[in-house]
Amino acid sequence: MSKACRCLPETVPQVSAILRYCQDNKVKVVPRGAGTSLSGGSMPVGDAILLGLGKFNRVLEIDYANRSARVQPGVTNLGITKAVEHEGFYYAPDPSSQIACSIGGNVAENSGGVHCLKYGLTTNNLLGIEMVLMTGEVVRLGGKHLDSEGYDLLGVMTGSEGLLGVVTEVTVRLLRKPTTARAVLLGFPTEAAAADCVAAVIAAGIIPAGMEMMDKEAVKCAEAYVGAGYPLDAEGLLIVELDGPPVEVDHLVERVAEIARGRGATTVRVSNDEQERVLFWAGRKAAFPAVGQITPDYMCLDGSVPRGRLVEVLAEMREMSKQHRLRVVNVFHAGDGNLHPLILFDANDPDELHRAEEFGADILRLCVRVGGVLTGEHGVGIEKRDLMGVQFTEIDLDQQMRLKCAFDPDHLLNPGKVFPQLRRCAELGRVVIHHNKMPFPDIPRF
Amino acid sequence: MAGTIRPRDANELRRAVEWALNEGTTLDVRGQGSKIALGKPMDCGQVLDLSGISGIVDYAPEELVVTLRAGTPISEVEALLAQRNQMLAFEPPDLGPLLGLQAGQGTLVGAMMGNLAGPRRLSAGAARDHLLGFSGINGRGEAFKSGGRVMKNVTGYDLSKLLAGSWGTLAVLDQVSVKVLPVPDQTRTLLLLGLDDATAVRAMCAALGSPHEVSGAVHLPGRTALRIEGVAPSVEARLTALRELLADAGAGMEELGTLGSRTFWREVRDVAALKAASDTVVWKISCPPTEGPAIVARIRSQRPSVEAFYDWSGGLVWLALPQCVDADHELVRGAIGAKGGHATLIRAPEAVRAAVPVFQPQPAALAALASRVKESFDPKRLFNPGRMG
Numbered sequence: 069m070s071k072a073c074r075c076l077p078e079t080v081p082q083v084s085a086i087l088r089y090c091q092d093n094k095v096k097v098v099p100r101g102a103g104t105s106l107s108g109g110s111m112p113v114g115d116a117i118l119l120g121l122g123k124f125n126r127v128l129e130i131d132y133a134n135r136s137a138r139v140q141p142g143v144t145n146l147g148i149t150k151a152v153e154h155e156g157f158y159y160a161p162d163p164s165s166q167i168a169c170s171i172g173g174n175v176a177e178n179s180g181g182v183h184c185l186k187y188g189l190t191t192n193n194l195l196g197i198e199m200v201l202m203t204g205e206v207v208r209l210g211g212k213h214l215d216s217e218g219y220d221l222l223g224v225m226t227g228s229e230g231l232l233g234v235v236t237e238v239t240v241r242l243l244r245k246p247t248t249a250r251a252v253l254l255g256f257p258t259e260a261a262a263a264d265c266v267a268a269v270i271a272a273g274i275i276p277a278g279m280e281m282m283d284k285e286a287v288k289c290a291e292a293y294v295g296a297g298y299p300l301d302a303e304g305l306l307i308v309e310l311d312g313p314p315v316e317v318d319h320l321v322e323r324v325a326e327i328a329r330g331r332g333a334t335t336v337r338v339s340n341d342e343q344e345r346v347l348f349w350a351g352r353k354a355a356f357p358a359v360g361q362i363t364p365d366y367m368c369l370d371g372s373v374p375r376g377r378l379v380e381v382l383a384e385m386r387e388m389s390k391q392h393r394l395r396v397v398n399v400f401h402a403g404d405g406n407l408h409p410l411i412l413f414d415a416n417d418p419d420e421l422h423r424a425e426e427f428g429a430d431i432l433r434l435c436v437r438v439g440g441v442l443t444g445e446h447g448v449g450i451e452k453r454d455l456m457g458v459q460f461t462e463i464d465l466d467q468q469m470r471l472k473c474a475f476d477p478d479h480l481l482n483p484g485k486v487f488p489q490l491r492r493c494a495e496l497g498r499v500v501i502h503h504n505k506m507p508f509p510d511i512p513r514f
Numbered sequence: 515m516a517g518t519i520r521p522r523d524a525n526e527l528r529r530a531v532e533w534a535l536n537e538g539t540t541l542d543v544r545g546q547g548s549k550i551a552l553g554k555p556m557d558c559g560q561v562l563d564l565s566g567i568s569g570i571v572d573y574a575p576e577e578l579v580v581t582l583r584a585g586t587p588i589s590e591v592e593a594l595l596a597q598r599n600q601m602l603a604f605e606p607p608d609l610g611p612l613l614g615l616q617a618g619q620g621t622l623v624g625a626m627m628g629n630l631a632g633p634r635r636l637s638a639g640a641a642r643d644h645l646l647g648f649s650g651i652n653g654r655g656e657a658f659k660s661g662g663r664v665m666k667n668v669t670g671y672d673l674s675k676l677l678a679g680s681w682g683t684l685a686v687l688d689q690v691s692v693k694v695l696p697v698p699d700q701t702r703t704l705l706l707l708g709l710d711d712a713t714a715v716r717a718m719c720a721a722l723g724s725p726h727e728v729s730g731a732v733h734l735p736g737r738t739a740l741r742i743e744g745v746a747p748s749v750e751a752r753l754t755a756l757r758e759l760l761a762d763a764g765a766g767m768e769e770l771g772t773l774g775s776r777t778f779w780r781e782v783r784d785v786a787a788l789k790a791a792s793d794t795v796v797w798k799i800s801c802p803p804t805e806g807p808a809i810v811a812r813i814r815s816q817r818p819s820v821e822a823f824y825d826w827s828g829g830l831v832w833l834a835l836p837q838c839v840d841a842d843h844e845l846v847r848g849a850i851g852a853k854g855g856h857a858t859l860i861r862a863p864e865a866v867r868a869a870v871p872v873f874q875p876q877p878a879a880l881a882a883l884a885s886r887v888k889e890s891f892d893p894k895r896l897f898n899p900g901r902m903g
Contacts, residue, residue: 223675
């Protein structure tokens, strides 16, 4: 194909026909939901068909007794909650882009959100999917029941970044909204004290619904943008949400406040009503656009570190910031160690762009070095593709690519994503056997 | 009689697999052999015994993660976690007595390989949801890893999910990192007495659809139990609310305290209700919760002596049927119907397991895909060949 083209199918047989055509004619194809990926997961490539799933936008079935909803992949994340909230239910994962991002894209990226500390990521809230393979075959994995039969291909599909199949239907688990939720704002004189408080809350056996951290710069931006009432003197701000019956929430709020005071918190404010709770979150949820007000461009990163290493990671990031001569603002899911550093730069200045990319790569290498991983919830996509070798050996990556070959032997689906270098499936499939080797007499045998 | 090879570390394990690959010898992969009576019988060239690769590598209570070697007994892990008031939240069952084997055996990795979870599956997820990362050897004799030790653990494909529930047929693990959680301060159980199956499942689904965070819902003949866990004032408030919610069901109500609850739910976890009669075959069916009673009714109409109970709010049906040559597999799977679900033959004599599909047969396209996935890890089919057939 010389020219890129777009397809907007409306039915599963159409998706099947498109993929079969692509397989038969060795045409590449990029599936795309709402296009909100932060790692370039659904970025079109020149010589591929762009397969838009936007017309698959219907809620198919809501089953409250079995606490599940069956929807088409183009339904937005928030659209699911909107469809069930009048009955007091909701869908738990809540990425910041939930108003726009599609549930199909959430499956592809295993999206998280501020509440996954307690309620899990997409993978923990998914019951089943229907998907189309490159052969055009339609298969169903899971359903309204728990646990797939056979290999957990549902688990593999979740977070596979559109490289294995095209999801045409999604069944998610619904949860009943907690009776109450209250948020606590905790301001600390140092970032280290804030990070220390995060570890102490978890160590006390408390798993909050969400536990978010913002550094001073992020607080300043968010406050200017939204007016959430954040303390501007804090070097580190935590927003901790507790949910459950009122007595439990009150009990835990008090325990969290006590832990925070023990670590020198200068601000402890508990939301008094739902309006105030929403306001506390409004600043956090608008943090990215708020930071966008003070810089021509920013790069949002996504990496994971052990909670206990947060303090040193933040300190090292400040050092890197000096070296690269670029500011960094930190807004992140502290409870599960998922960092979202925002690097501020001006894309019109090629040198700044280059330094921003270098800085970002250094931060992700740091995540791996302290025992974390390259991605938290945004996927590898194009963004982190070339860093895969930092976390994985060639053998690790070959094994992942062989799994890809089981689904897509010609590397036609979402090409150019995740893997730094492609190897042909035929080559990967070869088994090398070293004959005439001695058996291993030193290993105990019976 | 196949010989046994017992490596002592990951390197010896890799070399053992390489040796098997060179020899073309298949491997019966075992931890403590606590589940050898589960799955399709195999005829392997060699037993690969992982019990020599054992021990805790690292336990970080404040990170909620424990890293351990593949042969580590589950009892050792649970004892360690208990010291810090933590637990394996997915409640891995001890199926030993159900399978006619010793109680208290089994490795944590073995439970992972079967994706086995107890009553808390409802609220805490399955074994697969707690496997953060692993290292192991594939069927090419190569050491590889996936995942990590952090909560958001996946970069690239989530191979941990795939390995969990693969019954050792994809790779041999030498080390895993597993998520742990705090033990709730209090556990109490509301018992509803005398409900029939359909009413009981309706009551359980109503409880699960409430905001009261039920972490266990089982219906045994004559007794329906709902578990509430957490800090004391919360448990009290939620129990009161549940009593009000379920008043309409018209059942007598009783309560179990923390100690009574622990024993009760351990027995549910270990399927103790079906242990007694060893002349029965045992099935487990995963289905939409509301479908459980209808599935059992269909089976009961053909086999009036069937014993059944419902865990997971009705979504996990345990069945004991009189022994027969084909374990009634067509009857059981036929009863599941169009609403979806699958059945696994958990206990049956070896000859029966050899003759009938132990795991749910899959549609052709899916079976072919699963076979390609198997080959992508283990192209020569060295590991546990045929176990999942």
